[in-house]
Amino acid sequence: MDRLIYTAASGAKHILEQQATTSNNLANVNTTGFRAQLDVFRAVPVQSEGLPTRAFVVNSTPAADFTPGALQVTGRDLDVAIKGQGWFAVQMPDGTEAYTRNGSLQTSQNGLLTTAGGATIAGEGGPITIPPDVTVTVGGDGTISTISTTDQPAASNILGRLKLVNPVEADLVRGDDGLFRLRDGGTAQADPAVRVAGGALEGSNVSAIDSMVNMIALARSFDTQMSLLKNAENNAAKATQILALN
Numbered sequence: 001m002d003r004l005i006y007t008a009a010s011g012a013k014h015i016l017e018q019q020a021t022t023s024n025n026l027a028n029v030n031t032t033g034f035r036a037q038l039d040v041f042r043a044v045p046v047q048s049e050g051l052p053t054r055a056f057v058v059n060s061t062p063a064a065d066f067t068p069g070a071l072q073v074t075g076r077d078l079d080v081a082i083k084g085q086g087w088f089a090v091q092m093p094d095g096t097e098a099y100t101r102n103g104s105l106q107t108s109q110n111g112l113l114t115t116a117g118g119a120t121i122a123g124e125g126g127p128i129t130i131p132p133d134v135t136v137t138v139g140g141d142g143t144i145s146t147i148s149t150t151d152q153p154a155a156s157n158i159l160g161r162l163k164l165v166n167p168v169e170a171d172l173v174r175g176d177d178g179l180f181r182l183r184d185g186g187t188a189q190a191d192p193a194v195r196v197a198g199g200a201l202e203g204s205n206v207s208a209i210d211s212m213v214n215m216i217a218l219a220r221s222f223d224t225q226m227s228l229l230k231n232a233e234n235n236a237a238k239a240t241q242i243l244a245l246n
Helices: 002-027 208-245
Strands: 041-045 055-059 071-073 080-083 087-091 097-100 134-138 143-148 156-161 172-174 180-182 195-198 200-202
Touching: 002 208, 071 080, 080 087, 134 195
Parallel strands: 080 200
Antiparallel strands: 041 055, 071 200, 080 195, 087 097, 097 180, 134 143, 143 156, 172 180
């Protein structure tokens, strides 16, 4: 009877993990550039005496859905969206490099170009600093140029170019901060083929409807596992009664 208990408990445990992942995806349905997290599970046969008729469920390597989200026009100078495949490179405080699809760029108090979370955006020649009293324009290749709003006549000034990369998606792993990194800890090379659109942002690729339906299906699966545990308890009680009569 304990074999049924362990099998059902294994299924219930991983259903709860799936439910947590689905809830996190649903909470980020409006997060710019968010990539839905996928739980990958596989069945492992129970090695014991008798026929291999039972299997446990184990959580395999978590994955992400890299399907691009819809572009949303904002008209803001520092909003940038990647068209198709590619990533913005982010320079982390510890010197490592991370990658994001969130192009809602900001400027720090010192004019340094950063992400919405405050991490420094990497340029091909280093960090990019935006001077005050300028209008910013982002070219299709990631070139950052400005025009002064005070000097007349105003001339265009190129400040640098965003580092745009396109590593193999299978080599990317999501960190606890929501940013992606190369699995081996390396640095991706800039890809001139990556194109961006200024004045726009990429929405999340999470489907609210699919997530809600998945949550309902997981809840029903969890109820099934609980029913199996209840049946195991009832069978054990009946067996105890029979043995008590002997």
